[in-house]
Amino acid sequence: MRQRVVRLTLVAGVTVLALLLLVAMCGGGGKGDGSDGPGSAGGSDGSGGPTPASGAAPGAAPATRLTVPPSYDTGRGWDIAGVSPDYALAATAGTxxxxxxxxxxxxxxxxLxxxxxxxxWTGAPWRPLFAADRYPDRFPGLLSVTKGAAEYVATWSYGKLEPRGTTPSDSVVSLDVYDAADGSRRHVEVPWSGDPTVSADGPGxxxxxxxxxxxxxDPADGSVTKVPQSKLGYPKDCPGCRRLTEVRGVTAKGLLVGGDGGFWVRGGWSSRTVxxxxxDPATGKAASTAAGYVLAKWQRPKSAKDAATHEIWALHDASTGKAVARVSCRKPAIEPGDDPRLLASPGGHFLIAGRLAFDVDARTGRCFEEPDGTAPLTLTAVTDYGTAYGAKNALSVPEAAAGSGIPFSVDLAAGTPEALAANVRLPVGEAAGVGLFRWTDARDVPHLTGYPERG
Incomplete structure (x- = not known):
């Protein structure tokens, strides 16, 4: 009898413990249960509004202190875990x-x-247009968008609204556009056939x-504008521009378009005039855009003595096309598959792209490489004070940020790179006095950590 009582007591204890664990796992309910229901392609719990965010106490230093450039204070800052590879910044909103x-x-x-x-604020849970449970390492796209004084954060995914759909019209790009200040949301669906490329380096x-x-x-009202290829406004002085046509970006004046032998803003300026x-005016190629500027590559005239070895990189005002700054660089022995992406400091005074750096106020450009073109410095981030960070002998910006190559810092005014300790982790971005660092812990959990600059 005594043994039976003991067994019953143990069973009861295990049952209570299991119930406690179940309650702990389920939490307090709320919006975290995915209340938008099955089959939803995106959106919120039905209200369209945000739910309160949760996180560590403000100002508390992250438990793990990374080895970073000495200009950042690891005794203060913040850390978030289990996050997407991408992040979005809203400078005015400070988020x-x-x-x-x-x-x-x-x-x-x-x-935060x-x-x-x-x-x-924290948005309500939503389901993307891909089977997230089958792709545990995949995240929807995440973009930051600025139009005028308004700032937005957009998420996107691509797929079929109806899983059994068989026609191209069944596929859409599904976007949720949030006001960066308060989290209010607008949902937009754009019918699309084929894998899309989605970006937001301009006002749309x-x-x-x-x-x-x-x-x-348009992030402000969700309206969608499509321009057929026949209406891209090909420049009359560029017959080759109808070949290899590619929409490269959005400016405040219209679409940025490139072709064979030039690039232009639809309804605005053409590269051959700027x-x-x-x-050589017939060789312009738009590479990327950011902060109201276009980065372009140009060839030297064939008559120039360095035409075979050097090329010109220029920063153009996206509104007028006027070249703001330029620099001559060695042609790489092997052309990279992708053009460098233009990144701006929080205030927009400095811009970097791979081995290139530009000072808008001083109207100067620099190319960080040895005179023979070797040992290029791949830049990952730049501050409003004109300090840039990067790594020599890294093949790309993501590789440099992940620890490949030899880390350096450089004062863009002086132009002389300074080597950092070999184990220093480079920032992947700068947020008005806060350096942003990505890393993965021993459990393969990705983190985004912010450290403020030292006063």
């Missing part, structure tokens, strides 16, 4: 946004004050097929 998983097949957007680490969200087909989503000094 950094990241995506996190919310259950097996849903995600939600989380924001990048100066203090204090939580801001650009969707392209990598060639001449495009759609632009070539920088020392460049």
């Amino acid at each position: 950094v946004a990241s995506l996190e998983r919310s259950g097996a097949d849903r995600f939600r957007l989380r924001t 004050d990048y100066a203090t680490g204090k939580p801001r 969200i650009l969707i392209t097929d990598g060639r001449a087909t495009s759609a632009v989503v 070539a920088p000094a020392g460049a």
